[in-house]
Amino acid sequence: MKNSFKNLSFSELRAKRDEISRKYHDFRFQMVIGHVDNPLQKRILRRQLARLNMMVTAQEISRQKEAAAAAKEQK
Numbered sequence: 897m898k899n900s901f902k903n904l905s906f907s908e909l910r911a912k913r914d915e916i917s918r919k920y921h922d923f924r925f926q927m928v929i930g931h932v933d934n935p936l937q938k939r940i941l942r943r944q945l946a947r948l949n950m951m952v953t954a955q956e957i958s959r960q961k962e963a964a965a966a967a968k969e970q971k
């Protein structure tokens with residue numbers, strides 16, 4: 897599951913991040929209620945969410961650098 901996000905586009909990464917975030921929050925509420933079969937799933941979801949956040953942030957930074965370089969070349 898670690899490398900399954902590498903081939904996604906920027907918009908797909910953001911959509912996947914939103915989906916995993918919703919799953920994580922729902923899972924947290926289920927843990928409070930006590931209806932959880934696999935409590936280790938919380939760790940898996942949290943790590944996936946962190947990995948997606950890192951990838952989205954990295955792509956945003958690279959886009960900003962590209963835009964700055966393009967603006968610098970136009971001057």
